[in-house]
Structure formats: structure tokens, C-alpha cells
Amino acid sequence: MMGRTSPAVMAFALLAGCATERLDGVNLLQSREVSFTQPPTYQSLRAARALGANTVAVVTFLEQTSPESTRLRKSRAVSDAQLVGAIRAAKRAGVKVFVKPQLLIPDAWAGAIDPGSDAGWEDWFDAYRTHLVELAVLAESEDADGFVVGTELGRSASRAEWSDVIAAVRNVFSGTLTYAAHGVEGLNAFSHWHLLDLAGVTLYPSLGNNPERGAMQAHVEETTAQLRGAADRIGKPVWITEIGIQSRHGAQERPWEWRGMDADAPPDSGLQATVIDLWLEALAGDWNRGVLLWAWSNDPLAGGPNDRDYLLQNKPAEQVMRCRWKNLC
Secondary structure, X not given: OOOOOOHHHHHHHHHHOXXXXXXXXXXXXXXXXXXXXXXXXXXXXXXXXXXXXXXXXXXXXXXXXXXXXXXXXXXXXXOHHHHHHHHHHHHHHOXXXXXXXXXXXXXXXXXXXXXOOHHHHHHHHHHHHHHHHHHHHHHHHOOOOEEEEEEOOHHHOOOXXXXXXXXXXXXXXXXXXXXXXXXXXXXXXXXXXXXXXXXXXXXXXXXXXXXXXXXXXHHHHHHHHHXXXXXXXXXXXXXXXXXXXXXXXXXXXXXXOOOOOOOOOOEOHHHHHHHHHHHHHXXXXXXXXXXXXXXXXXXXXXXXXXXXXXXXXXXXXXXXXXXXXXXXX
16 A cells, blocks of 8 residues: 555564553443444544543444354445544544454354364354454554454464464555454463464453552552463553453442343442453553553444443543543643
8 A cells, every 4th residue: 555664564563662652541432323434433532632642442233143153244334435434533633543253143152252162263263363364454444553463362372373364454454454352361371472463451350349540559569460461471562452340339340240240239330440440550661651541432422421321431540541641630
């Protein structure tokens, strides 16, 4: 593509700057009310930029009908035109943009995917590679800065097929490549970091049953120590691609639980703000490449004090972001 550098030069430039350049920001989700192609998307991204975000991961989706299936399809949740709209809005807003495909499975999650045999895995990876390359071609055509080759696909961590998948994406995309492992365990289990530019990880560990700051901080510090140990073993820059928590009472016990949340638990945006603050405090410094928070809607009016989900907007978490990323406390 005109104006793009080679993968080798791009990787060298990014790694050379890893001591000073952080990739801090948000995971961008398309709301049901506002399309990525509509003007509020740019307004929402400008709001995130004003809080100190310099990077956004635009989340798009693939689907399969069950964890055992080897047939994948592109989800209608985000169309190609909408993905393009989000990338262009992010570039216009002045933030780096990564394309981040994720898998949707009814009543399951990506970490449960397991076709059950070598032949099944080969078929699954063939289908996955085809869809991933299509998305990578689109990301390249829109001058995206990076691409996430997979998210939380834990049971595939040691599969040899990843080499072909990553090579196929490298062949069509010249930006930064990473994979988002699930937790420190997933970071340690994934065996292909040498083929990627950054070692990505999603962090949703339990913070215990006590919502007091000091009690939760002990859990955060324990996970951070484990993460630093994993980073040293991998020998690759580590990037926290997701950290988040729902805005509801008791959410610190199981921050990963996005399905079937307690219908009786009242909203608690203060708990969310405290947890986000603890993580951004613990993960500051140049030993990692930065943090992407989960999640930010492309609808600037989303979130608010009565929202009990992961959205950060129009809640105290915004002040935490501004304080930690812009030193405007």
C-alpha cells in the first residue's frame, strides 16, 4: 500500500520506542443506537482522547454456533462499512487504532472453543484464517496501526496452526500484531509470542469479597507481580488489552462475569472507579506497553449512573482516566 512501511521496519520502530511510548486507551464497542458510521462515533472518540486515551481497539466479531463447531461466519453486529467508519473516526480523532476481532458463541465464550480433534482444529483454523485475512486486508487498506490476531482462544494456545495464521496476516498487514491471551495463565500458555510484536493479555481476576480499596489492592498487586514475572519470561513487550469491571455492587468478586449478572445488585459506579484506579496505578511505568480499558461506547450518551455494565462513560471512571493519563486530578 502506498505510504506504508515494511513489517520489519514497522516492528523495529515500535519496539525501539517501547521504553517511552505507551498505548493507553479503550476498547470501542458499537452501540445498538448509533452506528460506527455516524458522527457521534467521532464525538465519542474525541471525548476519550480528552481523557488521555491515545489508542483505541475497535472490536468486531466473528461467530460460530457452538464451541465444537468448525464453521465460522462474520457477525452482523459490525459490518465492513461500520468497521471502516470506526477506523476513520479514530484516525480523525488523533488516536492509534487496532482492529480487534472477537468470537461470539451462544451461551459460551471464546475460551471454550475446542473442535475436539486435530482434524477439527485444522478445519477451524482454515476457516478462522480466511476471515482473519479478510479483516486484516480491510485494516491495511484503512491504514490501521495494529491488528489483534485472536482474543482469549485459550484451548488453541499451543496449536501449531497459529504459525500459518500469523504468517498469513503478516502477508497482508504491515502494522503491529498482537494476540490477547486470557489472564496470566493464558499469557504463559501461548507459545507463539516470538511471531508477534506485542504480548497482549486480558485481566479480569477476582479481587475478593471485600470491596474496600486496601483489600482489593492486595489482589491487584498479586496479579501485577505475576504479570511482571510472565513478561520477563516471555521477553516481549506486554500490553494489557483489556481491564474492566461492571458498575454494580459485588462485581469485584467476579469481574469476568458478563453474562447473567446479579439482577438485584444495585449500580455502583464508585466501585468501578476504584478498581480502574487501582489497576492504572499498578500498571503505570515502562515495564509494559500500556492499558486498554473495557469498555467505551461509540454513543457519547451511553453509560451514566444507572448503568450497571462495563461502560466507563458518564461515570466517575472518567475522572480516574483523566487523573491517571493526563495528571489532571
